[in-house]
Structure formats: C-alpha cells, structure tokens
Amino acid sequence: MTAPPSGLRPDYPVRTERLLLRPLTIDDVDALLAYRSLPDVCRYVPFGPMTRDEIVRRLSTMWANTGLTDDGQALTLGVEIAGTGRLIGDVVLFWRSRVHRGGEIGYVxxxxxxxxxxxxxxxxxxxxxxxxxxxxxxIVARIDERNEPSARLARRLGMRQEARLVRNEFFKGEWSTELDFAMLAEEWAAYRAGGTPAPPGGR
Known part of the structure; x- marks a missing residue:
C-alpha cells in the first residue's frame, strides 16, 4: 500500500482543452449569482438558491481554499471558458479520508x-x-436519482454506479433516492489511457 496523500497544491490555472479551472475570487460574484441563484440549478444539489451576500460569505470562507492540506477539506474551483474568460460553473473536490485515500466530486x-x-x-x-x-x-459522486444529466455525466466519466439508496434521505421537503457512483485509481488509469474503465480490482 502506498503512503497516504500529503496534500494538493495545483498550479493555476488548471488547463483543459477549452477550460481553465482556478480559485474563485470576489470578482466572480455576479457570474456565480447568475447560476447559483436559479431554483432549477439548485433543485437536486445540497444548497438552495443563493443570494449575493451568501456568495460573498462563501468566497471568504469555504471557497477560499486554494489547496488541500488535510482530509475534511474541500477545494472549489471556478470553471472558465478559456477563449472568452466567462465563468460558467464550479467544481468541488472533497478530501474525505487520508487513511482510506477517499474523495468525492461535485459539479454545477x-x-x-x-x-x-x-x-x-x-x-x-x-x-x-x-x-x-x-x-x-x-473517488465517489453522490447524485439524486432525478438529476438525470448529472448521472449521465458520471457515467461518461467512466464512474461505476455502485448503489441505489431508495428514499434514503428527507431532502428539501421530500424523500429522495440517491445514486452512488465510484471510480478507483486503477480504473482511472485505464479510462484515461483507453476510454474504457477497468473492472474493479478488489483491493
């Protein structure tokens, strides 16, 4: 078994073919408000429509991390279109366990x-x-079953659906069913190399 992770300090921006992933700043308030205030966007995620004041508070607290130094922390990054500079969303990586080397992702x-x-x-x-x-x-992704676009995204990433927890949580006034997706490091390596996830390794 390899040593537990020691931390994460990305070189920003993290570049993809069309996007830049970077820490959020106070200059992003209007762009964040444009989608995080929408009821449809917030319907199946663990936050409600946000106000400007709430976004400003989060920017100075839970969204202020630019790296991960220990488990229990989360790294939220803005998603910017490289060609236009427009912030169109954000993604989050939770470091759930140092000992078990576990994490979770979310996206909006x-x-x-x-x-x-x-x-x-x-x-x-x-x-x-x-x-x-x-x-x-x-790494896992936990998704409300009614959020079909999010579930399709997890499958496109090569994540396996491991569980369907029927009416397991009273969420925003009603019972919800949770889909749990997961990927192992060896599956990620196979997916990245050939686009097809490897079968789970049993370790």
Missing amino acids: VHPDVGGNGYATEAAYALLGLGFDHLGLHR
Missing part, C-alpha cells in the same frame, strides 16, 4: 451552456487532480 454549471460537454471536461480534470496529484485511491 450555468444551464445556458448545457449540452456542450463543459461539465464533463471540468469534472474529468477534477478526477485528474484527485487521482494523479492528490494520490487518492477512490
């Missing part, structure tokens, strides 16, 4: 750019940060 983008593959491209880069740079063994 403005609905007016949906269907262009931006969320998939950004989430793919986030998996790279988790596996290749932080040294995680396993």
Whole structure:
C-alpha cells in the first residue's frame, strides 16, 4: 500500500482543452449569482438558491481554499471558458479520508451552456487532480436519482454506479433516492489511457 496523500497544491490555472479551472475570487460574484441563484440549478444539489451576500460569505470562507492540506477539506474551483474568460460553473473536490485515500466530486454549471460537454471536461480534470496529484485511491459522486444529466455525466466519466439508496434521505421537503457512483485509481488509469474503465480490482 502506498503512503497516504500529503496534500494538493495545483498550479493555476488548471488547463483543459477549452477550460481553465482556478480559485474563485470576489470578482466572480455576479457570474456565480447568475447560476447559483436559479431554483432549477439548485433543485437536486445540497444548497438552495443563493443570494449575493451568501456568495460573498462563501468566497471568504469555504471557497477560499486554494489547496488541500488535510482530509475534511474541500477545494472549489471556478470553471472558465478559456477563449472568452466567462465563468460558467464550479467544481468541488472533497478530501474525505487520508487513511482510506477517499474523495468525492461535485459539479454545477450555468444551464445556458448545457449540452456542450463543459461539465464533463471540468469534472474529468477534477478526477485528474484527485487521482494523479492528490494520490487518492477512490473517488465517489453522490447524485439524486432525478438529476438525470448529472448521472449521465458520471457515467461518461467512466464512474461505476455502485448503489441505489431508495428514499434514503428527507431532502428539501421530500424523500429522495440517491445514486452512488465510484471510480478507483486503477480504473482511472485505464479510462484515461483507453476510454474504457477497468473492472474493479478488489483491493
């Protein structure tokens, strides 16, 4: 077994084919408000429509991290279109366990750019940060079953659906069913090399 991860300090911006992933700043308030205030965007995620004041508070607290130094922390990065400089969404990498080398990802983008593959491209880069740079063994994504676009995205990333937890959580006034997706480091390596996830390794 390899040593537990020691931390993550990306070189910013993290570049993909079309996107830049970078820390959020106070200059992003209007762009964040444009999608995080929309009820449809927030319907199946663990936050409600946000106000400007709430976004400003988060920018100075939970979104202020530019790296991960210990488990229990989260790294939230803005997703910017490289060619235009427009912030269209954000992604988050949670470091869940140092001992078990576990993490979790989340993603949200403005609905007016949906269907262009931006969320998939950004989430793919986030998996790279988790596996290749932080040294995680396993990364999960937990998704409300009704959020079909998010579930399709997880499958496009090569993540396996491991569980369907029926009506397991009273969420925003009603019972919700959770889909749990996961990927192991060896599956990530195979997917990145050939686009097809390897079968789980049993370790």
